Amino acid sequence: MKLYPLFLLMAAATVFSPGPGVVMTLTNALRYGMRGTFGGILGIAFGALIVAAISATSVGVILAASATAFTALKLLGAAYLIFLGIKLWRAPAFRFTEGNTQEVSFKKRFLEGLSLQMTNPKAIFFFLSIFPQFIDPAMSYGLQFAVLVMTYSSLIVIIHSSYAIFANRAKSWLTSEKGGSYMNKIGAATFVFFGCALAGAKRAV
Incomplete structure (x- = not known):
């Protein structure tokens, strides 16, 4: 996997960028504290594993397709990332509120995170159109797929846990309009940057 870095x-940029999963983690952290985020975070990570498993067959078909089809799909993925960046840049600032502090069960938060990730177009599109170019056809497909999927799910746990810690230390800033606006701008810039990087990337051979 020459393109693993x-x-x-x-x-990491995809997981880090503001979206439904990040909003859920930050909201849970503001409402229930650090411990109250674990169920949702693990649900999001497990949902990523399921989405990846479902898309595995499609990824295999893509790898067997022509170079032209692969390039078209890669450019489509790049265009999608840039589109998300522009959309996020122009979107109103996220507004996080502390809300109700009543405790919610771990199981309920896990299921909320799982269902959110299963219907998250960002995750689905990532595995179906961006994922394939990072797999070397000359190497074991199953092993590479497992490494990449576990990397993605591990990043979810690490980055969302970092978000939860950050939320508890920056409540006043996050709940301000300025804080939400900065979150949008950072996420938008990362989407556009990696969209351009994806468009120029070479397929592993």
Whole structure:
């Protein structure tokens, strides 16, 4: 996997960028504290494993397709990332509120995170159109797929846990309009940057 470092950076940027999962983690942290985020975070990570498993067959088909089809799919993925960046840049600032502090069960938060990730177009599109170019056809498909999927899920746990810690230390800033606006701008910039990087990346041979 010659492009693994790029995959690591791109996956981290995708997980880090503001979206439904990040909003859920930050909201849970503000409402229930650090311990109250674990169920949702693990649910999101497990959902990523399921989405990846479902897309495995499609990824295999893509790898067997022509170079032209692969390039078209890669450019489509790059365009999608840039589109997300522009959309996020122009979107109203996220507004996080502390809300109700009533405790919610671990199981309920896990299921909320799982269902959110299963219907998250960002995760689905990542595995179906961006994922394939990081797999070397000359190497074991199953092993590479497992490494990349576990990397992605591990990044979810690490980055979302970092978000939860950050939320508890920056409540006043996060709940301000300025804080939400900065979150948008940072996420938008990372999407556009890695969209451009994806468009120029070479397929592993």
